[in-house]
Amino acid sequence: MLKIITHPNPILRKRSQNVADVLSDKIQKLIPEMMETMKAKEGVGLAAPQIGQNIRLFVVGYKDKNLVIINPKIIKKSLLKEWDEEGCLSIPNKYGQVKRHKSLTVKYLNEGGQEQTLKASGLLARVIQHETDHLDGILFIDKAKNLADILY
Numbered sequence: 771m772l773k774i775i776t777h778p779n780p781i782l783r784k785r786s787q788n789v790a791d792v793l794s795d796k797i798q799k800l801i802p803e804m805m806e807t808m809k810a811k812e813g814v815g816l817a818a819p820q821i822g823q824n825i826r827l828f829v830v831g832y833k834d835k836n837l838v839i840i841n842p843k844i845i846k847k848s849l850l851k852e853w854d855e856e857g858c859l860s861i862p863n864k865y866g867q868v869k870r871h872k873s874l875t876v877k878y879l880n881e882g883g884q885e886q887t888l889k890a891s892g893l894l895a896r897v898i899q900h901e902t903d904h905l906d907g908i909l910f911i912d913k914a915k916n917l918a919d920i921l922y
């Protein structure tokens with residue numbers, strides 16, 4: 771399993787670079803490792819900077835959807851936004867309300883290097899916005915209101 775780096779590690783604040791070759795051994799090995807790490811930590815998304823790689827790649831695992839999203843471009847966003855609770859594997863035990871676009875359209879490359887277009891709404895749209903922010907060095911705590919610690 772991959773080690774998840776946590777705030778305030780500066781890697782989380784860098785802008786990540788596009789993946790040049792999706793089919794390279796490095797990327798093809800990294801994808802299942804990230805998927806496995808996300809599932810083991812019970813996350814719904816995990817971005818490459820969170821495992822110490824400043825590249826534009828993230829995985830999403832939510833209900834029956836397992837997505838690998840590389841070099842994403844959000845090409846359409848709803849005017850409508852909504853608040854909901856978010857957390858992050860890199861910011862353990864903190865939660866807060868974040869306002870996000872309700873729906874969006876994203877273009878990206880999948881694990882086979884094929885260009886995809888996905889329309890998403892609700893939680894999936896939220897996860898895509900949260901993970902895309904990671905690729906730009908943005909964390910949900912930058913946008914959250916009512917940040918709270920969860921103490922176990």
Ligand code: CO
Nearest residue numbers: 857858859860
């Ligand atoms: Co996160």
